[in-house]
Amino acid sequence: MINWTSLETVFLDMDGTLLDLHFDNHFWLEHLPQRYAEQYDLHPDEAKHQLISMIMAERGTLNWYCTDYWSERLAMDITGLKSEVGNRIGYRPHVANFLQALKKTGLRSVIVTNCHPDPLELKLQCTGLDSFVDCIVSSHQLGKPKEDTAFWQDLQQLAPYRAATTLMVDDSFPVLESARAAGIAQCLGILAPDSTQAARETHPDIPCVHHFDEILSSIHQQRPLPSSG
Incomplete structure (x- = not known):
């Protein structure tokens, strides 16, 4: 499925x-609509309908992921509201073992996320995820989302890599397709990103797994570990 011997760098999506x-699905589909309804004196169903319409209109753009944009658009503190349900932030299965395996075998691991820096900091505080990887890059640092093929060239500024020796792991098929179009040699999809939902169908052209085990x-x-002798 993956040719690990040819790799130097593993780019990893976060959410x-x-x-x-x-966590993110609960926040955008349940918690934020509840707080939005309270602030603007709306019926919960109407609040949810309004929010989803606004959010879907920004799909595939950096605004979709931008906490600053939604805080201004809705006149609400999005990062503060996220912290209200921060107890729902957690790892997917087998992630720690997977990241430790990458580190032990000498592969460079870089989180490449569309998450805005403010909720990113919240998630790092809750999980300590940054201790497992070599570097973290938010697409907001480059001004374009991972879905934009130009993102991958700009990424060289913050996390230089050789496309031929790089793997991208993501639960978003549009992102993986963007990475492939930009020349990333190998891609891997995640089929079960939300522990409370059923797994998705696999991609016809991209290898996929449910969990890292x-x-x-x-x-x-x-990539066997080097002999201690």
Whole structure:
């Protein structure tokens, strides 16, 4: 599925790949509509309908992910509201073992996320995820989302890499398709990003897994640890 021997760098999405997407789905589909209804004296169903319409109109753009944009657009403190349900932030299964395996075998691991820096900081405080990886890049630092093919060239400024020796892991098929179009040699999709929802259908052209335990053995087989002797 993955040729680990050819790799130097592993780019990793965060939400839905390393962290359970349940937090984000709950926030945008349940918690924010509730707070929005309270602030603007709306029926909960009407509040949810209004929000989803606004959010879907920004799909695929940096605004979709931008806490500053939504805070201004809705006149609400989005990062503060996210912290109200911060107890829902957590890892997906087998993530720690996977990240430790990458580190032990000498592969460089870089989180490449569309998450805005403010909620990113909240998630790092809750999980300590930054201790497992070599670097973290938010697409907001480059002014364009990962869905934009030009993002991958600009990424060289913050996390230089060789496309031929790089793997991108993400739960978003549009992002993986963007990475492939930009020349990233290998891609891997995640089919079960939200622990409370059923797994999605696989991609016809991109290898996929539900959880990282499905590929741990292949890492160890292809990149055995150096002998201590």
